[in-house]
Amino acid sequence: MSAPVRLAHRVSELFACSRAEAEQFIRNGWVMVEGSVVEMPQHKVTTERVELDPEARLEAVEPATILFHKPAGFDAIDGRSPASVLVRPDTRWADDPSGVRLLRRHFHRLTPLVSMDTQASGLMVLTQDGRAWRRLTEDADLIEHEYIVEVAGEIAPYGLHRLNHGLAFNGRALPPCKVSWQNETRLRFAIKGVRDGQLRAMCAQVGLDVLSIRRLRIGKVALGKGPNGPMPPGAWRYLPVGEKF
Template sequence: MTEPVRLAQRVAMLLQCSRAEAEQYVRNGWVSVDGRVVEAPQHRVTDERIDIDADARIEDVEPATILLHKPVGVDAIDGPKPAVALVTPETHWADDPSGVRLLQRHFHRLTPLVPLERDASGLMVLTQDGRVWRRLTEDADEIEHEYLVEISGELAPYGMAKMRHGLEYRGRALPPCNVSWQNENRLRFAIKGVRDGQLRWMCAQAGLDVVSIRRLRIGRIGTGKGPNGAMPPGAWRYLKVGEKF
């Protein structure tokens, strides 16, 4: 048996490359040990079989941004059932169109953004990328969200006009928004700067009770559709290169 060495050292020997390049190959998921991908350059190996993917290349791997279809009953940010726990390799959407290679490093230090009520479902964002964090926090009130709200009850006189413009919530005058009927028991909201409980409260001012809330879109980014339909609750995909909120 040979003496244990760092995986990066073995890769450097096999590829006749520098230690720094070898570490990048390992971190970027191009190297497997006895058939299992290992992303830790410091991993110790002896006589195991080391394979380097035929497509391996030196490249910078961007920090990941995850788009999750949060189910009802899951806490978006704070709470006993955090959404981040749903983001695993097993729940990766099979129809993810991003082309981003799945790496274990993508599941570390994910910051959940853009609150969504526990009893609501739909799109939420978790990211490692400071640029995305800044966009969705510093510009939060400028980014339009789209929601489908299932309702019951009878619309009060001028209720639609009230919701579109003229309400004040928690001492804050609400900006105008687009509210329209999708069918007889479902409303579509295109709205900016939504606060917790705001959609339920707005509907109540119009004489309506909220049955369910689903967020479809944040800015220009939606949950996504594939050949087998929309991304289902509990699944996630990557924000692909070039997609912007």
């Protein structure tokens, strides 16, 4: 029996490439061992069948940013029920239009960003990309979010005007935002710098009870729609290369 060797060594021998190129092919998910993709160059092989995808190409591996439709009842950032446990290879949205190849390394060291209420649902971001992290943390108060808030009750006189400008939260006056009725029971908020609990508090100040909150958009990035409708709760898609918040 042959002595075990690193997969990168075997790929280099079989496909006449340098060791560095072999490692890049492997990390990019182009190499299969006995029909299964292996992404670890240090993986040991002996007599197993090793194949290189005919479409394999040498390219840098971009860090992943994942857009997830968080269901209500899960914690976005901190808490006992982290939404991040739902982000797995098998929960990828079938209609993901990004064209990004799924790699298991994309699920390592994902940082959840942009807090939201536990009982809210909608767009959540998890990333490995420092550029996305900086944009969504350092520029957080400059990025507009869009929410649909389902409410019950009778709005106070001039309540819609006050929602747009004239309320306070946690002792500070809130800057202007854009609030309008989507239908008789749903308000659309386009708002910057929103804090956990703020939308419920704003609605309460004008006599409305909040039944549900759903975040549709962060900056220029929306949940997404496909041929079978919007991305459903519990599913995720990749942020395509070049698309920015």
